[in-house]
Amino acid sequence: MLSPSALLVLGAGSWGTALALALARRQYPIYLWGKDPAHVHTLQIQRCNQRFLPNAVFPDNLYAITDFVTLMPIVEDIIIVVPSHGFRETLKKIKPYITKNHRLCWATKGLEYQTGLLLHEVARAELGDNIPLAVLSGPSFAGEVAAALPTAVTIAAQDIENAHHVAQLFHQASFRAYTSNDMVGVQIGGAVKNVIAIAAGIADGLKMGANTRAALITRGLSEIVRLGIALGGQRETFMGLAGLGDLVLTCTDNQSRNRRFGYALAQGISLEAAQAQVGQVVEGIHAATITHQLAQQHGVEMPIVNHVNQVLTGQSTPLEAAQALLAREPKPEML
Ligand SMILES: NC(=O)C1=CN([C@@H]2O[C@H](COP(=O)(O)OP(=O)(O)OC[C@H]3O[C@@H](n4cnc5c(N)ncnc54)[C@H](OP(=O)(O)O)[C@@H]3O)[C@@H](O)[C@H]2O)C=CC1
Numbered sequence: 001m002l003s004p005s006a007l008l009v010l011g012a013g014s015w016g017t018a019l020a021l022a023l024a025r026r027q028y029p030i031y032l033w034g035k036d037p038a039h040v041h042t043l044q045i046q047r048c049n050q051r052f053l054p055n056a057v058f059p060d061n062l063y064a065i066t067d068f069v070t071l072m073p074i075v076e077d078i079i080i081v082v083p084s085h086g087f088r089e090t091l092k093k094i095k096p097y098i099t100k101n102h103r104l105c106w107a108t109k110g111l112e113y114q115t116g117l118l119l120h121e122v123a124r125a126e127l128g129d130n131i132p133l134a135v136l137s138g139p140s141f142a143g144e145v146a147a148a149l150p151t152a153v154t155i156a157a158q159d160i161e162n163a164h165h166v167a168q169l170f171h172q173a174s175f176r177a178y179t180s181n182d183m184v185g186v187q188i189g190g191a192v193k194n195v196i197a198i199a200a201g202i203a204d205g206l207k208m209g210a211n212t213r214a215a216l217i218t219r220g221l222s223e224i225v226r227l228g229i230a231l232g233g234q235r236e237t238f239m240g241l242a243g244l245g246d247l248v249l250t251c252t253d254n255q256s257r258n259r260r261f262g263y264a265l266a267q268g269i270s271l272e273a274a275q276a277q278v279g280q281v282v283e284g285i286h287a288a289t290i291t292h293q294l295a296q297q298h299g300v301e302m303p304i305v306n307h308v309n310q311v312l313t314g315q316s317t318p319l320e321a322a323q324a325l326l327a328r329e330p331k332p333e334m335l
């Protein structure tokens with residue numbers, strides 16, 4: 001494979017910055033675009049992302065930029081790392097400059113809030129069928145990736161050759177990239193684990209203990225598998241990095257914003273106050289509503305997601321939701 005001339009990362013939050021740092025270790029010129037010029041200006045001056053990843057100094061081949069348009073003719077690979085609520089808007093920004101030479105990958109974890117579409121469906125709707133698409137997901141906290149701590153992720157693309165191409169871009173000793181052809185499974189794993197992590201945070205906030213957390217992870221995985229298969233995902237994907245791997249990470253470690261958000265809710269504070277306390281994107285909030293709707297549309301039973309959604313829509317308190325889950329009738333243990 002030829003080395004790319006340059007790579008463009010769109011989204012200068014914690015994850016976009018961490019991925020830009022990981023790619024920069026492969027020695028490519030990396031252009032990191034952020035939508036807020038003041039934030040980008042600070043990155044340029046401080047040569048680090050003080051706001052999100054204060055300890056990671058930018059190497060010389062990482063450039064923070066406010067305008068990506070002039071770069072579009074020289075980059076082939078574009079990596080979108082904005083929150084899911086900004087995904088379509090970002091596609092619309094690049095659309096006028098996209099040519100048949102471009103390839104698109106995203107590391108956003110979520111579904112489109114307004115439509116319930118998976119992000120590859122949004123990308124196809126905006127960019128058509130001719131641009132190779134790939135998604136990067138898996139257990140990967142930004143701070144640890146920025147610090148080059150060993151991490152493994154899945155890169156999924158319908159065309160496995162494209163998945164290999166993107167994996168090669170990222171792959172290094174501290175960032176192992178596995179490939180998959182299951183875009184649906186990888187995206188459902190990444191989106192729905194955030195909802196289960198909110199539940200795990202609530203349970204821990206209510207001091208329910210380690211047994212409860214393990215039960216939530218296991219039964220949460222069953223819910224992810226049921227919905228994922230109903231939407232066309234492959235069962236084995238959910239046992240991998242983008243399924244079980246990310247679910248365990250996010251449900252068990254306080255680096256997770258979703259888990260911390262659930263924990264804060266269990267202290268009795270409002271949704272807005274809990275969000276403000278986390279201070280960064282909490283994808284599980286929107287994902288809870290959409291996942292609940294998708295589950296209903298497809299006749300899939302997802303009690304944990306349902307009860308998280310009830311808490312987030314003010315229909316029950318965290319304690320009432322936990323009690324309602326525990327009061328369910330016994331049943332055979334099935335996926
Ligand atoms: N952080 C992590 O460890 C990981 C995150 N992810 C996923 O990566 C995605 C991005 O999250 P993350 O970087 O962590 O979020 P952060 O909260 O760290 O940062 C979000 C960034 O996105 C910017 N932003 C918001 N809306 C838009 C938009 N419409 N267009 C462009 N930029 C926008 C924000 O800018 P401003 O502040 O100016 O609004 C901010 O810089 C999420 O889907 C998340 O689930 C996946 C794996 C790991």
Ligand SMILES: O=C(CO)COP(=O)(O)O
Pocket residue numbers: 109138139140141142194197246249250255256257258259281282283
């Ligand atoms: O997706 C993540 C790690 O893989 C990050 O999770 P949070 O958004 O909950 O912090």
